[in-house]
Amino acid sequence: MEPSILLHQSTKKLEDLLKHSTTEDLALLIEYNFGPGAGPKTSEELLAQIRYNGSNDIARMVRGGAVVDYLTIVRDVAKKMDVEWSREESAEEIEKRIFINIFERAWKAMSDQEREPIKKFFEDHGADAQNISKLLIEGTLFDFLPTVGYLVTWNIARIVALASAREVGAGALTGFFSEGIGALFIGPIGLVLGVALTAAFDIAGPAYRKTIPTVLQIAYLRQKSEAAKKAT
Numbered sequence: 001m002e003p004s005i006l007l008h009q010s011t012k013k014l015e016d017l018l019k020h021s022t023t024e025d026l027a028l029l030i031e032y033n034f035g036p037g038a039g040p041k042t043s044e045e046l047l048a049q050i051r052y053n054g055s056n057d058i059a060r061m062v063r064g065g066a067v068v069d070y071l072t073i074v075r076d077v078a079k080k081m082d083v084e085w086s087r088e089e090s091a092e093e094i095e096k097r098i099f100i101n102i103f104e105r106a107w108k109a110m111s112d113q114e115r116e117p118i119k120k121f122f123e124d125h126g127a128d129a130q131n132i133s134k135l136l137i138e139g140t141l142f143d144f145l146p147t148v149g150y151l152v153t154w155n156i157a158r159i160v161a162l163a164s165a166r167e168v169g170a171g172a173l174t175g176f177f178s179e180g181i182g183a184l185f186i187g188p189i190g191l192v193l194g195v196a197l198t199a200a201f202d203i204a205g206p207a208y209r210k211t212i213p214t215v216l217q218i219a220y221l222r223q224k225s226e227a228a229k230k231a232t
Contacts, residue, residue: 010071010091011051014218018043021221027172028165032214036171053210074098077215080204095219096153099160100142102216106163106196107136114188118159121184125151150230154223159184161220163193164213167201 018026021043030041033049041049054073055066071091078085078094083101085094107115119129132148135141145153162185165173173182185193201209 006088006090007069007071010074011047011069013091014050014070015043015047017218017221017225018046020225024172025217025221025224028161028170028217029214031170031172032168032210032217050214053214056207073211074215077204077208077212080208081200081212082203092222095215095222096145096157097142099157099216099219100145102160102193102196102200103156104136104139104141105199106193107133109195110189110192114192117184117189121155122152125155127152150223150227154220154227157216157220157223160193160197161213161216163190164197164216166190167194167197168209168213170213 018029023040026041026043026046029046029050030038033046033053034041048067051067051070051073054070054076055068071094074091074094075085078098081098081101083094083097085097115133119133122129122132127148132141132152135144135148141148162173162182166185184190201212204212
């Protein structure tokens with residue numbers, strides 16, 4: 001597919017995703033991009049702000065003031081976090097690489113005791129936790145995503161998104177805690193994931209404290225949407 005088509009499609013797909021996401025899930029994105037207490041925003045307003053913030057993060061002035069497509073923002077976040085990507089990959093594919101990379105880094109830093117609740121979490125969703133643990137340690141989970149299943153991909157995405165929200169001190173966490181995963185992060189697991197995310201933010205610099213969690217939250221929303229489609 002032509003690069004220009006991929007760029008345009010990435011923004012159109014994000015527009016559709018935002019329109020069909022819940023108020024609770026969008027609350028974090030609004031907080032990241034407009035600031036706490038910004039109040040309700042339409043999906044169109046949110047999309048425009050995401051693109052504006054992302055454009056600023058990737059040297060908007062150098063681009064002559066142009067507002068970039070979403071795929072360009074995702075690529076830039078990947079570069080800042082030292083995540084590999086190719087020009088043929090969509091925003092969805094690069095998003096997966098980003099959140100899997102973060103989770104792999106955190107997993108390697110966890111003790112066996114810290115890993116157990118997450119292993120159980122995956123097993124409860126029908127996944128082979130031992131195999132996933134092996135893939136995470138080897139750094140090869142991305143290559144096996146179709147094998148491990150969409151529920152595992154979705155769960156990893158929301159675990160990383162929640163850790164990101166906590167790391168930047170976001171207050172709008174209602175949607176996450178209502179899904180029953182908040183307990184995983186009240187303790188050492190949250191601290192270890194937080195360390196991995198802090199490293200990512202430190203590498204990227206302070207400007208990316210809006211863009212990185214935004215991309216991680218969008219990755220979660222996309223995986224949640226795919227999981228819902230496949231479940232029906």
